[in-house]
Amino acid sequence: MSQEAGLAVRQVTVTYRNGNTALRDASFAVPVGSIAALVGVNGSGKSTLFKAIMGFVPLARGAVTVLGGTIQEALKRNQIAYVPQSEEVDWTFPVLVEDVVMMGRYGRMNFLRIPKQADRDRVDTALTRVGMQDFRKRQIGELSGGQKKRVFLARALAQEGKVILLDEPFTGVDVKTEEAIIDLLTALREEGCIMLVSTHNLGSVPRFCDRAVLINRTVLASGPTREVFTHDNLERAFGGVLRQFTLGGTDLHDDEDERRVTVLTDDEHPFVIYGDEQRKAAADPSGEKP
Numbered sequence: 001m002s003q004e005a006g007l008a009v010r011q012v013t014v015t016y017r018n019g020n021t022a023l024r025d026a027s028f029a030v031p032v033g034s035i036a037a038l039v040g041v042n043g044s045g046k047s048t049l050f051k052a053i054m055g056f057v058p059l060a061r062g063a064v065t066v067l068g069g070t071i072q073e074a075l076k077r078n079q080i081a082y083v084p085q086s087e088e089v090d091w092t093f094p095v096l097v098e099d100v101v102m103m104g105r106y107g108r109m110n111f112l113r114i115p116k117q118a119d120r121d122r123v124d125t126a127l128t129r130v131g132m133q134d135f136r137k138r139q140i141g142e143l144s145g146g147q148k149k150r151v152f153l154a155r156a157l158a159q160e161g162k163v164i165l166l167d168e169p170f171t172g173v174d175v176k177t178e179e180a181i182i183d184l185l186t187a188l189r190e191e192g193c194i195m196l197v198s199t200h201n202l203g204s205v206p207r208f209c210d211r212a213v214l215i216n217r218t219v220l221a222s223g224p225t226r227e228v229f230t231h232d233n234l235e236r237a238f239g240g241v242l243r244q245f246t247l248g249g250t251d252l253h254d255d256e257d258e259r260r261v262t263v264l265t266d267d268e269h270p271f272v273i274y275g276d277e278q279r280k281a282a283a284d285p286s287g288e289k290p
């Protein structure tokens with residue numbers, strides 16, 4: 001399918017009311033049926049970009065199109081679902097898990113918000129898909145970090161949005177939950193969803209994101225992950241924030257093997273580049289050595 005029909009951000013500039021331009025001339029596209037990682041340092045404009053796509057901040061310049069239409073049209077059709085960062089949610093608010101997921105249906109109800117059977121069925125399916133059926137009567141504040149994430153994913157599923165924005169979905173979740181989330185996103189990709197996932201977890205990006213957008217107040221690089229996730233691009237995006245070291249010779253091998261391995265890391269989620277031609281080599285998502 002053409003990129004035109006997916007999510008397209010064209011020359012977008014966002015200036016906040018205090019005059020701060022958080023994003024300048026940002027352009028990229030994500031086709032239907034793909035997962036794109038949105039990667040950048042703190043303050044690089046990831047949340048601002050999400051807000052721009054959701055129509056929460058006015059664009060000083062440029063345009064965003066969703067499935068060929070404007071943001072307003074997409075919002076009216078409930079096409080954009082959002083999974084927030086944990087810090088954005090008031091967990092003391094007394095609401096049950098099933099009610100949070102039902103919120104995903106609000107846009108499809110009339111102003112009285114009385115759920116129909118079809119809405120309840122969608123909520124059931126969404127809770128089952130994220131493995132949270134047994135917790136449906138729990139207060140949202142009484143869940144673990146990973147369980148809370150799954151509930152908000154279920155809300156996005158119940159909404160049936162074609163475009164799903166996920167803000168740091170792996171922060172504070174264990175490896176098993178991370179795997180479960182990745183499996184779910186991969187299944188949604190097969191169903192034709194467009195996902196934009198902000199993450200600091202560099203190591204996992206080539207594993208499940210077919211595309212990547214590197215950002216620092218503008219889009220530095222975007223496209224297929226294997227083309228974007230290069231040593232040079234990551235260095236441009238992260239500068240001194242990342243540590244880099246190369247292992248080779250007797251540090252890595254106990255024989256004559258001359259291959260080397262370079263690790264780029266924020267000390268939490270290392271991104272590993274195999275081979276000697278690191279500066280030219282694109283990351284190989286299969287993890288195979290050259």
Ligand SMILES: Nc1ncnc2c1ncn2[C@@H]1O[C@H](COP(=O)(O)OP(=O)(O)OP(=O)(O)O)[C@@H](O)[C@H]1O
Nearest residue numbers: 016017018020022041042043044045046047048049
């Ligand atoms: N409401 C606002 N008014 C003015 N400036 C803002 C506002 N929100 C964010 N900014 C600024 O815009 C820039 C981009 O911030 P943004 O929150 O989009 O970054 P981010 O990449 O999401 O950061 P993080 O990884 O820390 O969540 C920062 O310099 C920030 O201080």
